Amino acid sequence: MPDTHNPGPRLLRINEVAAETGLTTRTIRYYEEVGLLEPAARSEGDYRLYDESDLERLQFIRSLRDDAGFSLAQIGQLLEDEAARQRNRERLRQTTDPAERRLYLTDAEVRVQRQIALLEEKAARLASMIDDVQARLGRIRGHIAELDLAERKPPVPDPATPGSSA
Amino acid sequence: MPDTHNPGPRLLRINEVAAETGLTTRTIRYYEEVGLLEPAARSEGDYRLYDESDLERLQFIRSLRDDAGFSLAQIGQLLEDEAARQRNRERLRQTTDPAERRLYLTDAEVRVQRQIALLEEKAARLASMIDDVQARLGRIRGHIAELDLAERKPPVPDPATPGSSA
DNA sequence: GCTCACCTTTACGTGAACGTGAAGGTTGTG
């Protein structure tokens, strides 16, 4: 039985976290300031110490910010209650009670489901916007086709539009 | 021949534009300030006057900002060179020359194609993020299933997960 | 031609999301 109570979770200091996430240390501290994440631990001399789950969370926050374009406030809503996560982390670490674990896990399940719902709503709006722009492209091509007809000029074969049989 | 040179394009003042786009007048002026759009015309007393194409453009900008989450700088890149659009508008209004119209239209075509490419790249990143979160959900459900097995308790039938045969 | 609602420019204010020192404490390696 290899050291059950303290398996050496490999904690990182803020600079290493910054390097791996592509964020600045200032940004990481700022995210803590606005309640987006608390480091897993602090050293004796108050250094912030982050674990793997913090890393993932920061990557996720970065994606939500850069890829999805959410504001930090929206991200806060999406991740919903960092304090609860922190309590759950404690609980999970200190219990092997399956009932406790189940509580934590089902809670996580509904939260992740909500996240997916919000992201898919955003994806849907983006898709519909793309549809609009596609339609605009169609109209433009229609006008070009009109010109082609008016001039009795056959349309130039466009290499970027191989299947233009419509 | 019903008045070919001035068909009465129904120009709107900034307040009406604000009402129809859901933006504020300040925002519309600000977008002009940063070069996102110029009103189609000005009145004698320097009132801004917008046409239908301005309306569409503002709606598009709003979508890019709210739905896609782009910054105004990125939107500027996407819409690429308002000045060119302005020149084209002039040209298009003053010529019936099919060659000129073709130039304008093919130019618009490539620009809209670029816009679609950028939007689809963004949609792809969003989709991949959703995949990641789906995977996380899968892992969470896996852990719950483990607990179910360990307790020899049959899993509670989840109405939100009809096809959980994995 | 007066009036009122709408418009103009100019300019300072604001909240979000950090950047950038300053002043000092911590770690770990020689």
Add this chain to the structure above:
DNA sequence: CACAACCTTCACGTTCACGTAAAGGTGAGC
């Protein structure tokens, strides 16, 4: 234990995307 490299907490500065007056001009109806 010295010392460089990292960390800490303030705290002020900055850019973006507007909000919000202030001071005055415009336009349509009576």
